Amino acid sequence: MENTKEIVKQVKKNLDKLLKQNDQILSNLPEEHKSKILPIQLDIQAVMRAAKSGDMNKITEISKKYADTSS
Numbered sequence: 001m002e003n004t005k006e007i008v009k010q011v012k013k014n015l016d017k018l019l020k021q022n023d024q025i026l027s028n029l030p031e032e033h034k035s036k037i038l039p040i041q042l043d044i045q046a047v048m049r050a051a052k053s054g055d056m057n058k059i060t061e062i063s064k065k066y067a068d069t070s071s
Contacts, residue, residue, distance in 0.1 A: 001028055011052075013048075015052045016052075018048060019049070022048075043062050046058065
């Protein structure tokens with residue numbers, strides 16, 4: 001049980017780092033690139049935050065936007 005708690009703690013810590021790095025990278029992009037990737041990037045950040053909080057409903061909701069419905 002302690003090992004699982006430590007793993008969860010490390011995953012949350014790494015997600016926080018990833019979100020920070022992501023924000024920094026986005027802030028350095030030229031405006032013409034930001035407008036193209038911003039909607040997708042916001043979804044990626046929302047998925048990471050949902051994963052951190054364990055909100056599987058939010059992850060499912062966002063994933064449906066990108067699901068391949070052609071098959």
